[in-house]
Amino acid sequence: LSSEKILIKGGTVVNAHRKEVADVYIEDGIVVSVRPNIKVGDHVKIIDATGKYVMPGGIDPHTHLEMEFMGTVTIDDFFTGQAAALAGGTTMHIDFVIPVNGNLTAGLESYMNKAKKAVMDYGFHMAITKWDEGVSKDMELMVNEHGINSFKFFMAYKGSLMISDELLLQGLQKCKSLGAIAMVHAENGDAVAEGQKRMIDLGITGPEGHALSRPPVLEGEATARAIRLANFVNTPLYVVHVMSIDAMEEIAKARKEGQRVIGEPVASGLILDDSWLWHPDYTTAAKYVMSPPIRTSGHDKALRAALSTGVLQLVGTDHCTFNSTQKALGSEDFRKIPNGVNGIEERMHLIWDKMVESGQMTVTDYVRVTSTECAKVFNIYPRKGAILEGSDADIIILNPNASFKIASASHHSRSDTNVYEGTTGKGKVEATISQGRVVYEDGKLKVTPGSGRYIRMPPFGYLFDGMEKADAAYFASLNAPIQRTKSAA
């Protein structure tokens, strides 16, 4: 298989920095050449991409495959989740390793095992859920030995994943020293707990209680807090799943002042609104439960606007899927509804339709927000996120004149529901190439368990560029310490 040779002919090759009509020649999983009119010999698979876009495969920076959570396990594992991804034009994702009882090494081992059935490339972020010397040492190990360059801190999920400001500060400083990116789930977990109690006290036990218990102001609060603590430490910050205007405006403000903050909206937050949570059918309503919640109409539009101009930088999914039976765990109490929605298969189509087909975003920016910026932030560009000579041959072919339709009956996730059920739009991924192999074509998937590779992500990516110089300049500017005589005056 590794000797497969492919020529993609006549398409518009789109990189974040450029689009051009060109052929792409692939050998041994690597892009060998990108230029017009490439001549090839025999034994080369030819794909005609005339009138279509040839783009880097999507990279989803935010997924949870086979994650133990809220008493159950997400239904998509590294096989089904990745298969769905490939069918939807995503060729790499970065999943979150959850430590085992706070232990990072054990967590990584567990996830390495889960990923043995992988059918496409993947990387890992690592969650930090407690703090001690061991964790601190393990963070070094993760970065220096295990190819992890990002750590996530949960400011919500009180009693389980949530960490305090004190720990967050320790974490930010450790991240800075390691050249690793600090990520936050930004909601005020103490207030969320109060909000949940309030709703239950009011007799609001259904899915709508989920949204009401954790309003946007709590996301705005935590986002502001994380940003300012990162400013104080002077280290880059990555805010996952930006769901509200409140959070987005904090990011915009920080960036205006020169702070290095990355904002990741997710497909559900960009596309959906919370009216579904009021649906009279429990199963329907429950499938939209995620945290932070999908917001009222208006937040989605504002997030799309911010994405279109680079105020937010890249799009994830927080793919974290549970089926109806699992969602039914919370039928008497929304606090027990497993949090999460699907998206890994749908993201590329939805963003194309809502952002490009709508005229709000250029094709090159589409590549940037779905693939390139993720590769850059996590320091694997241009191996990933580009169609350049030497890049991994993770490529999609999108037909802008074809249409897509989303349905749980036909999707590749193991879940029996889909939060985008029935959604249609323009632009269809007609072929996906992963590691130089055509894995999706003519609506058919051809994947091999175990073929997916773990992609190591080195520390000190571009967000750290010049940081030590800026620190030095800052310290030089303090005009301190002052030499003093201790007077008695």
Place this chain on the structure above:
Amino acid sequence: LSSEKILIKGGTVVNAHRKEVADVYIEDGIVVSVRPNIKVGDHVKIIDATGKYVMPGGIDPHTHLEMEFMGTVTIDDFFTGQAAALAGGTTMHIDFVIPVNGNLTAGLESYMNKAKKAVMDYGFHMAITKWDEGVSKDMELMVNEHGINSFKFFMAYKGSLMISDELLLQGLQKCKSLGAIAMVHAENGDAVAEGQKRMIDLGITGPEGHALSRPPVLEGEATARAIRLANFVNTPLYVVHVMSIDAMEEIAKARKEGQRVIGEPVASGLILDDSWLWHPDYTTAAKYVMSPPIRTSGHDKALRAALSTGVLQLVGTDHCTFNSTQKALGSEDFRKIPNGVNGIEERMHLIWDKMVESGQMTVTDYVRVTSTECAKVFNIYPRKGAILEGSDADIIILNPNASFKIASASHHSRSDTNVYEGTTGKGKVEATISQGRVVYEDGKLKVTPGSGRYIRMPPFGYLFDGMEKADAAYFASLNAPIQRTKSAA
């Protein structure tokens, strides 16, 4: 003494709502009449106020007399501090009771004792420094039995006064139920602790390290957090000592969105800048150490602008005075410098000069920010904060054409230093009347220990007006709970 009768003739009587040329007649400590050309009989002291302003005595919402803090005790007690106040035109203050080992009742008892030497009227806020059932019960007692209607939460001073978000949320909810105002000292205490450590590690042990260790971003963070948690609970919030643009802008934003947030700048923050902390003389530098720190030039001007248009509402001092010997405790380590500056005597003059004499504020607004708004917020208006028939006769006479000069040699505080040393300006309080008695005149104080009265402040002041209706409207708007059949779909 209580039968003293006074007629203030021919001045411009200024209330926050109106200024008019009128006489003021006082009997038994109460304003009996305010109108032009009052005729009186014999045995009435006549004060000619022609060409001068006759205004409600200042009310300082924020002082710390005889407070045990950082291993020492503030040097002004209820006698010297209040004497200074009266000499400067302030006739009432509200001090902060610090619980004894977290116990509110013991704290109140202690402060009631300290206040036995009082020479003017005073009230109390109560600090909350831990949380349990006893504290919660005691809060009820304080409000319902002891005349306290405000509770302060410290978001800084880690390891001593600082409380967590969880406690703050409990406190906010308790305050709401009692009709008591929640107050916050807004700095992120965890980050401050890190910042202090960082400065010490850098060898910056002097007073300038104080400012550098707790930059404005940490005040902005905590202010944003407190505001949003108060929004979440829907209860009024009072932010003490707003020292930075960062904090002020959070208040402005919340108010624009209709939230009931009160912002209290203090004299030092409105007038001074942090350059003093870099002074080569330790004693000079150390006297400017307070928290949040006095900021770089520019913050002061922005705070004055916000005060002038009602974005900030009233002016305090955080009078918390230590003399040079006490300040010397931190000569090797800024973390040990007792935090605090003077102001109770200087506030009325400084605000007049900087705000009214500069043309930035009207005389009526001067009365509002120095006296009336405080009386309204803490629900003792119009007994205090006004010169109306029936009001307490706490009155000052200010000559706009005279000048003031501030010097530690002549001030009434027990401290040997003054952060406004040498400051001069226009507008001089020439007489102070407290409880209907002339206590300051011709530069001379005539005060009687024990004559000061404890002023009970009832709960549910104007900031709570309509809150239950707004809550009801909010709950009605939720369209929840939804009646559901639990489907299997």
Place this chain on the structure above:
Amino acid sequence: LSSEKILIKGGTVVNAHRKEVADVYIEDGIVVSVRPNIKVGDHVKIIDATGKYVMPGGIDPHTHLEMEFMGTVTIDDFFTGQAAALAGGTTMHIDFVIPVNGNLTAGLESYMNKAKKAVMDYGFHMAITKWDEGVSKDMELMVNEHGINSFKFFMAYKGSLMISDELLLQGLQKCKSLGAIAMVHAENGDAVAEGQKRMIDLGITGPEGHALSRPPVLEGEATARAIRLANFVNTPLYVVHVMSIDAMEEIAKARKEGQRVIGEPVASGLILDDSWLWHPDYTTAAKYVMSPPIRTSGHDKALRAALSTGVLQLVGTDHCTFNSTQKALGSEDFRKIPNGVNGIEERMHLIWDKMVESGQMTVTDYVRVTSTECAKVFNIYPRKGAILEGSDADIIILNPNASFKIASASHHSRSDTNVYEGTTGKGKVEATISQGRVVYEDGKLKVTPGSGRYIRMPPFGYLFDGMEKADAAYFASLNAPIQRTKSAA
């Protein structure tokens, strides 16, 4: 009639600065006494106000009675408009004199004539629609001889009322020198004209085209422009009919920076949304046409929030009424629909219900925004806007437990429609006293044409306080001119 004596007993007397249970005694049109338990002799009309609010009559800062506009004349004149006002609890209004061919004196004469049938007190603003030496001189005359202290500039209505930036700057400077308040109708008139053309070109000729042709961005633009030019000149600015978030945010920003800007939302903007303009019945849709347009839902709520915290200061109506026949002038072309809605009768009820009954505003603030602030801004306080000894006896009695219902069948305007048709709410003005006479009681009006008085408004109101000192400080700060030698280097 002038000798009528009235005692209002037992009500809650509300001033902007205070509410208290007290009696109010009135003689000869003046408030003689406000205190509990007033004893009176015979021949005094007693009104029992127990359980009700006794408040200053409303002052509407923004009306257009008998105005020639868009080829017709507003249907309410100084008789019917004022009668409606009194029936709704408004006892004074300030109307806009429109110059005759740009001539101010002729305009004033015309309006003085129109006002001969007045049944309540009134004042005048003056519009400035062209600029030359004569206009400049006439402005002086208006201020110094005729009791006018405010001038309005239209930034829209291209080709008729609109003025250029150049004229606006001249006007602002003239206003500053005279101590008169500059007012603006803030929309970009050039862009509105383009927008109208665009809609007609699209075949959108109905009332919905009105809103679409002049979106909020154009109101925000002009508001920003006027504010910044007033900042540049350093003179107070009054923005009439703030209809959008865009405009409100500009005002909020300027005030935060210390600028003296007054924002006047109007009843329609606070209560309604633009969905009516899409109504399939032309007559229904057309009655909502005013400029700036009533906005989409969300703007109303944001304006109410800003009003509740003083970011906006007082409420007008822009009462400018046309009946169905007149509105029909634009049935083929929205540009010909006479612009204007009713409100002079409804304002006091609507604001009570939406702001006070909803819990969003205190009763004292209600008095402030409906009456007191207007009297202060236009320098007729405390004769107007207060119930104080010596104030004009313009008073309403509002029963918070009674209800109101609005209907064109029963309103007092001459119009056959009402934009609030069918609206009900809590809080009912049960009696109106004007000039010390009960003019509305038991649902009955008793008014006398010609009894209304012209109220002169002196210049240099509170918004000008200290301005010359601020100017002097500014000039002193310039550190200019620099003395220079002209070198050749």
Place this chain on the structure above:
Amino acid sequence: LSSEKILIKGGTVVNAHRKEVADVYIEDGIVVSVRPNIKVGDHVKIIDATGKYVMPGGIDPHTHLEMEFMGTVTIDDFFTGQAAALAGGTTMHIDFVIPVNGNLTAGLESYMNKAKKAVMDYGFHMAITKWDEGVSKDMELMVNEHGINSFKFFMAYKGSLMISDELLLQGLQKCKSLGAIAMVHAENGDAVAEGQKRMIDLGITGPEGHALSRPPVLEGEATARAIRLANFVNTPLYVVHVMSIDAMEEIAKARKEGQRVIGEPVASGLILDDSWLWHPDYTTAAKYVMSPPIRTSGHDKALRAALSTGVLQLVGTDHCTFNSTQKALGSEDFRKIPNGVNGIEERMHLIWDKMVESGQMTVTDYVRVTSTECAKVFNIYPRKGAILEGSDADIIILNPNASFKIASASHHSRSDTNVYEGTTGKGKVEATISQGRVVYEDGKLKVTPGSGRYIRMPPFGYLFDGMEKADAAYFASLNAPIQRTKSAA
């Protein structure tokens, strides 16, 4: 010469999208290959770039060579200005054609003549200074025949270049239809004229009067106005020389809301502050006079922050140089000081030092803001703005360890002064390659008059992508026109 072959060996090749250690091979003025270890034959000039950065030559989007202005002519023409540019690492610029008596064609002809002595590539923007059918037609001609895709509108320079809102709206609409970018010089010209008069009246006739007469609020105003009018028309806007926080914040706000606005700070605004204008030596002070003025300290820092995060997008110079004799024209009246500063030679060094060497910006972003983004905005990428196969060989080699020093004695401009006199910093352009020829090396320039080429810039660049779809979506969303029966109700 055109057959020159060059191999740049071993440097770090930096494009905006990527940096990599590679060789660059150039033939016939075109980049032939970019990859490590390129083997070449004889007759190839080898440049060793080991340890140095190989980057696209700078493109200066904003210059005024040989422009007639304020009664004189800028002293640098297309020879000296371009020579200076090349010596400083800039290999292309876009100059502004000023129409002749409003006539575009005549203006272009004049500039084509001036450019005959060009020594490097250049393009043109076109100013629009009046409006009629002829201008409108000529704009079509410029775009469709003459390779111009941007038009500039002056909102200042009253009486000469300034246009009204009405014209600006016409211009924006025309630009939209042509796919041309509208550019604005954003200051309120009417207010500037008043401000100038005010300063003269105050006796402030020196250079400091220039800054005082046109404060930031007037730049903020015009920027807000232009942005909102462009929003209204829905066409891209390019704001030249963003000099103040006020203007930058308007751009930030618009971008956050999804509007396509480009902000161009210039070297002087990013680096300098206005204290120079108070210099006692006239010649020194006068050389800093430009419009909008260089601002007080603080604006520069805020602009750099905004540039670092993409809130502002690219850096120009507004190189518009006059020598001391010319500047002396205004020695009695700052209004006559020819407006303009140098920068075309200094920009690349200054931005490197202030942004990259300081640690605030990555090297790739440096390329983006100095070259690539300009090429993209003006639709000549990747011919310009990149080192890709097929790109024009406009390349610089920068040694990050060498230093630069700026002095009028050694600069290449014809001017006898330099606003950066004496400035030193790290990072030195050691070689410049233009059109594949080494034109600057070892501190020596080798340029050939007439060798510069006019670069045509096609319309409908990326800022127009999807605009017609967005417009269609907007119109579809209007739900208009409504079909109505004209009722009589």
